[in-house]
Amino acid sequence: MDDTAELDPAVRSILAAARERAREGEEGAGGDDGGGEGDESGEPAGSDRVAVDPRDLRAAFERAEADDRVPVIAEVKPTSPTTEGTREDDPVELAESMVAGGAAALSVLTEPEHFGGSTETLDRVREAVDVPVLRKDFVVAESQLDAVESDVVLLIARFVGDDFPDLLAAARDRGFQVLVEVHDREELETAVDAGAKLIGVNNRDLAELVVDLGTFESVAPAVPDDATLIAESGIASPADVRRMRAAGADALLVGSAIMDGDVEANTRELTRAETDTHSTDDAPETRI
Numbered sequence: 679m680d681d682t683a684e685l686d687p688a689v690r691s692i693l694a695a696a697r698e699r700a701r702e703g704e705e706g707a708g709g710d711d712g713g714g715e716g717d718e719s720g721e722p723a724g725s726d727r728v729a730v731d732p733r734d735l736r737a738a739f740e741r742a743e744a745d746d747r748v749p750v751i752a753e754v755k756p757t758s759p760t761t762e763g764t765r766e767d768d769p770v771e772l773a774e775s776m777v778a779g780g781a782a783a784l785s786v787l788t789e790p791e792h793f794g795g796s797t798e799t800l801d802r803v804r805e806a807v808d809v810p811v812l813r814k815d816f817v818v819a820e821s822q823l824d825a826v827e828s829d830v831v832l833l834i835a836r837f838v839g840d841d842f843p844d845l846l847a848a849a850r851d852r853g854f855q856v857l858v859e860v861h862d863r864e865e866l867e868t869a870v871d872a873g874a875k876l877i878g879v880n881n882r883d884l885a886e887l888v889v890d891l892g893t894f895e896s897v898a899p900a901v902p903d904d905a906t907l908i909a910e911s912g913i914a915s916p917a918d919v920r921r922m923r924a925a926g927a928d929a930l931l932v933g934s935a936i937m938d939g940d941v942e943a944n945t946r947e948l949t950r951a952e953t954d955t956h957s958t959d960d961a962p963e964t965r966i
């Protein structure tokens with residue numbers, strides 16, 4: 679059915695956990711309300727469909743551009759399989775610092791077991807800021823879409839496979855904007871054929887968890903002009919920002935380099951990469 683055997687063991691474990699949560703969500707929706715036991719993800723068993731009135735992501739990018747800021751989606755990521763330790767700060771404070779540093783939008787991990795995220799955190803962050811918020815999770819089944827409201831949801835082409843058109847429609851029916859993540863030209867073609875308009879190219883290979891900014895550069899030329907294109911992962915310095923922009927990125931998704939150190943200063947340095955001639959490319963705060 680899929681090729682999970684080729685994935686890094688951490689990613690395989692993440693996917694198995696996502697499928698398990700999806701199954702719990704479906705059982706809950708099946709009538710017999712189990713009371714939500716084992717529900718640490720915060721996904722409400724038997725919940726109704728969500729109906730989102732989303733904050734416009736493209737408009738947020740345009741506002742940033744008009745203000746001479748590089749459009750950056752800053753990611754609240756307490757930990758990850760490739761990060762040492764967990765950042766324990768209040769995610770709402772981190773989110774507010776990112777916005778103060780000029781982030782056009784935010785991304786919040788809701789995956790609980792491997793990224794330290796939760797749907798509750800996303801709710802609190804979205805309440806506290808007025809920029810669009812992306813829900814970052816491993817959505818593989820429709821029931822997961824009803825776990826929490828967000829302005830944008832992520833669908834990872836590699837993991838949704840043949841279910842992609844149905845999941846895209848299910849997400850849009852609920853009002854979500856959908857960011858479709860791809861890693862190569864084949865996945866890009868599938869995404870575009872299914873009508874994806876917000877496309878993220880992940881520089882991190884989920885099979886080996888290694889980052890190569892050349893991934894974006896090789897996939898970007900094949901992205902249709904009318905799509906909004908986001909470079910994801912591994913962007914660590916103002917030079918990396920300029921490199922991704924030169925390759926066609928409308929916006930950037932940055933986690934680790936912003937989470938490591940002074941969140942507001944890190945965000946400001948990256949959002950000003952095209953205007954601030956003094957920005958150094960080896961500031962310790964922006965190194966992964």
Ligand SMILES: O=P(O)(O)OC[C@@H](O)[C@@H](O)c1c[nH]c2ccccc12
Pocket residue numbers: 753755814815816834859880910911912913931932933934935
């Ligand atoms: O921390 P980084 O290298 O800046 O990466 C951020 C983001 O792109 C990364 O967290 C990510 C990209 N796609 C994902 C899918 C699921 C979980 C996480 C991700």
